[in-house]
Structures are given as structure tokens and as C-alpha cells.
Amino acid sequence: MKTINFKTGFLALTLSTMGLLTSCEQQETLIEDPNVVEVSDVEIETTTLQNRTTLMGVGRFFLGGANSLHTYRVGNIGANLGRREGVPFKLGIFNKVSTPTPPAGTKQLFFLLSPGNRDFVLTTSASERNTLQRRRWRNVSEFNFQDRESGSGRLLFNQSAFIHNSGGSGRVKLYRFYGSSNTDHLYTTNYQEGVNAGYAFEGVVGWVHL
Numbered sequence: 354m355k356t357i358n359f360k361t362g363f364l365a366l367t368l369s370t371m372g373l374l375t376s377c378e379q380q381e382t383l384i385e386d387p388n389v390v391e392v393s394d395v396e397i398e399t400t401t402l403q404n405r406t407t408l409m410g411v412g413r414f415f416l417g418g419a420n421s422l423h424t425y426r427v428g429n430i431g432a433n434l435g436r437r438e439g440v441p442f443k444l445g446i447f448n449k450v451s452t453p454t455p456p457a458g459t460k461q462l463f464f465l466l467s468p469g470n471r472d473f474v475l476t477t478s479a480s481e482r483n484t485l486q487r488r489r490w491r492n493v494s495e496f497n498f499q500d501r502e503s504g505s506g507r508l509l510f511n512q513s514a515f516i517h518n519s520g521g522s523g524r525v526k527l528y529r530f531y532g533s534s535n536t537d538h539l540y541t542t543n544y545q546e547g548v549n550a551g552y553a554f555e556g557v558v559g560w561v562h563l
Contacts, residue, residue, distance in 0.1 A: 406447045406456055406515075408562055410440035413540075416470075421537045424466070424473045428512050429496035431464040432473060442527060442542050442561040445515040449495070450508055455515035460559065462516045463494045472536045475529070475558060477516060516559035524560040531555050 409427050416422040416435025424432040427444050444462060447455050455461050460477040465485045476482060486492055498510040517524055530539040530547030539547055542563065547554060
């Protein structure tokens, strides 16, 4: 694991700029390690950084082939397999070091990738997350910065995503669709997109921003 050295401006810059599915055993998985990044020489304005929540664009990626695969990535969490299709919606980002739970009126959104990269799920259900993890799905829902070199091992920052529980100013529904013929989940703010793809509607995950 590489050591990342950064000053105060690094995390500020990171926060401001970080902006369904096929068997792809032959493909290289392009996922950054979601667990721990070692950092040293850390100078962080914790009162400014840790209490911030922000909106970030979610990239949607498509990997074609015998089946199809859509994956989603926001900041350093999720997966980015295949060709980038754009940024169809935005999610909130929060720091679990200072705020163990997401803001009021929201839920944490979990990102999970199946074994063999055959499916990708976004869910607010901890029960569904746990079930998939028992089936060896990879949880790519969080990204941490941890101070190793100083010897403290202190967790400095955790990047996690949240989604709104209800509508509000500037919010739209995020629809969940599933294509059983290719084990592909599709997440879209355009209901007709899922219908046109021939996928089955599974429900509304929550409310997001465009």
C-alpha cells in the first residue's frame, strides 16, 4: 500500500475535486483499495474538515460483453469498471469519524460488487448489505485516511455516501431496476430508461440531486 504525504490543502482539494453487470474474469478490476490509506506529515484543520458534508457527482460506468455491467463511483468509493457513461446524479458525502451517522433525513448508501464482477448493488438496507457480504460480495462503501507513520494509527477521515429519505428542493427519485437475463442492476433518475432497457422495476432507493 502506498504512503500518501499531504498538507492541509490536500484533503480540501480532494473533497472539492472528487467529484449492470457481466462476467468479466478477463477484465482488470479498476477499484482503489477502499480500506485504509496510510498518510504521514498530516496537518488537518479538523474542525473545518470533519464537520463538512457535501454533494458529489456519481459516475456511471458500463462494461459490455456477453452480459452487461453497470458500476457506480463517487469520490473514492464504489467501482469504475468499463466505459464512463456520465454523471447521472449526485450523492451526499459525510465523514463518519466526526459524524457516525449521516445527516437527519438521510441514510447511508452501501456500494457492493459481486464475485466475478457479475452484478453491482446500491442499497440503504444494512440487512441486504450483510446478506450480500455473506455471499462474498465486496463492500466498497467507504474510503479511509489513517495515520500510520506517526505510530498513532488514528483514523483521520472516512468518506461515506448518503441518500435522502424523501423529496425536497432539488431532489429527484433514484429508481432501481434489474435485468434478470444478464444479472444487471441499473440505477437511474429516468424511470423510462429502465423500462426501455427491458428491466424489472424494483423500487425507489431514495432521493438524489441532479
